[in-house]
Amino acid sequence: MNFGFSAEQDLLRSAARKFLENECPSGVVRELMDTPEGMTPALWRQIAEQGWLGLIYPEAFGGMGLGFVDLTVLMEEMGRAVMPGPYLSTVVLGGLAVREAGSEAQQKAWLPRIAAGEARVTLAWMDPSAVPPPDGIAIAAVPRGGGFSLSGTALFVPDAHTADALVVAARAGDGQGAEGVTLFLVPRATPGLTVLLLPTMDQTRKLCEVTLADVALPADAVLGEVGRGWGALDRVLQRATVALCAEMCGGAQKVLDTTVEYAKIRQAFGRPIGSYQGVKHRAADMLVEVENSKSITYYAAWAMDEGAAEGPLAVSMAKAYVSDAYRRVAAAGIQLHGGIGFTWEHDLHLYFKRAKGSEFTFGDATYHRERVADLVDL
Amino acid sequence: MDFTLTPEQQAFRDEVRAWLRASLPKDWADRVHAGSDVPRAEAYESLRAWQGKMYEAGLVGVTWPKDYGGRGLTFVEELILQEEMAVHKAPSVLNILAIGMAGPTIIAYGTEEQKRRYPPRMLSCEEIWCQGYSEPNAGSDLAALETRAVRDGGHYVVNGQKVWTSLAHIADWMMLLARTDPAAPRHKGITYFLLDMKTPGITVKPLRQITGDAEFNEVYFDSVRIPASQILGGLDNGWAVGMTTLMYERLALGFGLQVRLRIALDGLVALARKSRRRGIAATRDPILRQKLAQLWIETEVFKYTGARAITRLLKGELPGPEASAGKMMWVEGHQRVQELAMEVLGPYAQLTRGSGRAVDGGLWPHSFLRSRANSIEGGTTEIQRNIIGERVLGLPKG
Numbered sequence: 001m002n003f004g005f006s007a008e009q010d011l012l013r014s015a016a017r018k019f020l021e022n023e024c025p026s027g028v029v030r031e032l033m034d035t036p037e038g039m040t041p042a043l044w045r046q047i048a049e050q051g052w053l054g055l056i057y058p059e060a061f062g063g064m065g066l067g068f069v070d071l072t073v074l075m076e077e078m079g080r081a082v083m084p085g086p087y088l089s090t091v092v093l094g095g096l097a098v099r100e101a102g103s104e105a106q107q108k109a110w111l112p113r114i115a116a117g118e119a120r121v122t123l124a125w126m127d128p129s130a131v132p133p134p135d136g137i138a139i140a141a142v143p144r145g146g147g148f149s150l151s152g153t154a155l156f157v158p159d160a161h162t163a164d165a166l167v168v169a170a171r172a173g174d175g176q177g178a179e180g181v182t183l184f185l186v187p188r189a190t191p192g193l194t195v196l197l198l199p200t201m202d203q204t205r206k207l208c209e210v211t212l213a214d215v216a217l218p219a220d221a222v223l224g225e226v227g228r229g230w231g232a233l234d235r236v237l238q239r240a241t242v243a244l245c246a247e248m249c250g251g252a253q254k255v256l257d258t259t260v261e262y263a264k265i266r267q268a269f270g271r272p273i274g275s276y277q278g279v280k281h282r283a284a285d286m287l288v289e290v291e292n293s294k295s296i297t298y299y300a301a302w303a304m305d306e307g308a309a310e311g312p313l314a315v316s317m318a319k320a321y322v323s324d325a326y327r328r329v330a331a332a333g334i335q336l337h338g339g340i341g342f343t344w345e346h347d348l349h350l351y352f353k354r355a356k357g358s359e360f361t362f363g364d365a366t367y368h369r370e371r372v373a374d375l376v377d378l
Numbered sequence: 379m380d381f382t383l384t385p386e387q388q389a390f391r392d393e394v395r396a397w398l399r400a401s402l403p404k405d406w407a408d409r410v411h412a413g414s415d416v417p418r419a420e421a422y423e424s425l426r427a428w429q430g431k432m433y434e435a436g437l438v439g440v441t442w443p444k445d446y447g448g449r450g451l452t453f454v455e456e457l458i459l460q461e462e463m464a465v466h467k468a469p470s471v472l473n474i475l476a477i478g479m480a481g482p483t484i485i486a487y488g489t490e491e492q493k494r495r496y497p498p499r500m501l502s503c504e505e506i507w508c509q510g511y512s513e514p515n516a517g518s519d520l521a522a523l524e525t526r527a528v529r530d531g532g533h534y535v536v537n538g539q540k541v542w543t544s545l546a547h548i549a550d551w552m553m554l555l556a557r558t559d560p561a562a563p564r565h566k567g568i569t570y571f572l573l574d575m576k577t578p579g580i581t582v583k584p585l586r587q588i589t590g591d592a593e594f595n596e597v598y599f600d601s602v603r604i605p606a607s608q609i610l611g612g613l614d615n616g617w618a619v620g621m622t623t624l625m626y627e628r629l630a631l632g633f634g635l636q637v638r639l640r641i642a643l644d645g646l647v648a649l650a651r652k653s654r655r656r657g658i659a660a661t662r663d664p665i666l667r668q669k670l671a672q673l674w675i676e677t678e679v680f681k682y683t684g685a686r687a688i689t690r691l692l693k694g695e696l697p698g699p700e701a702s703a704g705k706m707m708w709v710e711g712h713q714r715v716q717e718l719a720m721e722v723l724g725p726y727a728q729l730t731r732g733s734g735r736a737v738d739g740g741l742w743p744h745s746f747l748r749s750r751a752n753s754i755e756g757g758t759t760e761i762q763r764n765i766i767g768e769r770v771l772g773l774p775k776g
Contacts, residue, residue: 001380001381001382001383001384001387001454001457001685001689002379002380002689002692003379003381003682003685003686003688003689004379004686004689005379006379069379260771260772260773263773264772264773264774271774271776272773272774274767274771274773274774275773275774275775275776276776277760277763277764277776279773280763280764280767280768280771280773280776281760281763281764281767283767283771283773284703284706284762284763284764284766284767284770284771285763287703287766287770287771288703288706288707288766291683291686291703292676292679292680292683292707294686295679295682295683295685295686296675296678296679296682298379298682298686299381299682301379302379302380302381306381306382317675317678317679320671320672320675321675321676321679366668369668369671369672369675370667370668370671372671372674372675373661373667373668373670373671373674376671376674378647378650378661378667378670378671378674
């Protein structure tokens with residue numbers, strides 16, 4: 001048993017931190033979040049050059065062949081930098097869906113281009129009802145002329161406006177739950193598909209509404225088998241949940257670091273505010289929540305790499321715990337900073353908003369607690 | 379990162395599991411209240427025998443060096459042992475203060491003679507230990523302690539009082555902190571003694587607690603003579619020695635509370651399954667179900683944070699201030715389990731032992747009351763937060 005990172009993973013962390021401090025400091029984050037794209041071609045190219053876009057894909061597809069514990073290290077650093085842009089949507093959602101569900105040919109067509117920074121693919125998995133998948137998957141896939149016609153609306157689709165293609169979770173037939181769930185790879189330029197960028201609280205993460213009006217697709221647009229898409233989609237969403245938890249851990253750690261540094265220098269009543277127990281004790285509680293968040297996230301990442309039977313339980317325990325923890329830590333960070341923490345000028349609001357957005361992505365704490373209750377047979 | 383066990387660790391788990399299955403008396407939980415915190419008076423003799431059996435099987439002090447009665451294993455094996463004890467609802471050892479604190483401290487600071495004399499008899503439960511730290515005017519502010527030890531030839535003469543001294547009424551030895559140099563700065567003039575509780579001049583008076591039990595005591599010293607050879611870790615060096623003990627205490631409490639939290643949680647889940655709310659099991663009540671799931675998650679999360687601390691210990695580091703975080707979360711988790719048990723019981727939470735209508739023989743209200751001490755004993759939660767704030771986060775002292 002060993003709960004530590006390897007020397008290579010430590011190296012990945014220090015390289016990522018240095019890269020992001022140089023290339024994506026908060027000034028750059030603010031510039032990017034003010035643009036519709038949330039990313040520049042130049043920075044995306046640099047990220048590709050780091051090997052990060054293919055980190056978890058096999059070397060045969062232009063990747064580095066690393067695992068989810070490695071990805072955890074990288075996601076923590078991206079969360080620390082509150083990096084905008086389509087990394088999660090491209091690498092962990094769209095790309096991973098192609099990897100999990102796609103044929104050899106489909107993987108070969110997309111993964112090397114994703115890894116090289118030449119193509120971006122995102123995932124549409126939720127409809128306007130906001131009912132979690134698979135129950136809420138409502139885009140209708142109707143057979144037509146040897147292929148399919150897709151109609152419906154997907155909401156909260158990350159970075160659809162800059163993606164080259166979307167993996168769309170649709171339903172073939174009248175089934176419920178996992179029945180009929182089918183994944184389609186849909187180029188964004190396909191006639192009938194429109195994308196609307198939505199104004200969101202967290203400006204560093206771009207969310208879209210995607211409307212499909214009788215979108216005609218050939219039969220080879222299907223990823224995997226018709227009606228059997230849920231297994232792969234479930235695996236993708238579980239892995240993306242762990243990656244998001246890691247990003248949240250990194251953000252929470254940064255909020256704690258920033259707050260502790262401020263509490264050491266900010267004076268009130270002639271003493272640093274960190275010397276008062278009202279501040280010190282809340283900081284201690286933040287540390288406990290950050291450390292616990294990391295523990296369960298690392299465990300869930302390890303479970304994904306090992307394909308462990310307790311994987312789904314680990315994922316839900318992680319998302320339930322980390323959703324609450326990041327929200328509370330970010331709120332405490334603002335509180336302990338006082339007025340300056342409430343300004344637009346200070347970076348804390350970027351983390352606070354990321355925490356809030358992340359809370360609802362892939363299911364909030366209440367949803368995952370219910371899943372845990374189910375899985376342990378309460 | 380790897381959570382799988384090596385073949386040797388797996389073999390150790392199998393050994394522990396097989397032994398517990400064969401050795402644990404079936405009616406144990408009812409007799410000793412396995413779900414509550416500290417052994418109760420009626421169970422002392424059976425617990426002494428239980429620890430002796432565990433020692434003969436090589437399952438006490440597994441991390442201690444072989445020369446001093448241990449098995450020389452790592453904290454991974456300790457964790458495996460504790461997990462198995464939780465699964466099998468085994469009671470903890472009676473001599474908990476010796477195993478968790480006095481022993482590791484003597485092994486760290488003792489002379490070779492002291493290390494050969496004391497630890498083996500702690501493991502076998504031949505000699506029970508208590509901890510003479512807190513005083514009426516020195517609790518969280520331990521360095522304010524006033525008990526004096528004055529040199530007189532080859533002895534020190536001790537006068538003063540200790541309080542909240544668990545197990546003093548059955549202890550053979552005490553870890554005693556006393557002031558040997560009143561002129562020195564308050565952390566500098568303290569010495570750590572190993573005191574024979576049969577020495578003349580010691581009076582032990584039991585203190586009754588909110589549970590009605592008397593697990594802890596007041597201890598009075600009236601010109602108690604201790605040979606100078608009973609000093610541990612050097613004259614006037616007691617603060618450093620005592621702090622080591624406290625770090626081990628928090629670590630041991632962390633391990634022990636992890637077990638008790640798991641046992642208590644499993645008990646709570648069983649209780650909720652058989653309790654009805656509006657015609658359905660309490661586990662199906664949407665609000666209680668959320669609360670139960672949250673405690674389940676926290677119990678697992680704390681376990682993995684504990685495992686991360688162990689990974690650091692395996693690299694040879696002494697238990698550090700992060701043990702404070704472990705102690706703090708476990709006690710808060712345990713208190714929440716006990717509070718939720720009260721909520722699940724509803725009005726039946728009021729009925730205690732002796733009532734035929736009490737659920738589970740009135741165990742829950744007792745362990746609920748006992749759990750209030752968790753955030754006070756072994757360093758209050760406020761002190762743990764100070765330690766985390768100052769020693770982990772580097773915030774200035776108040």
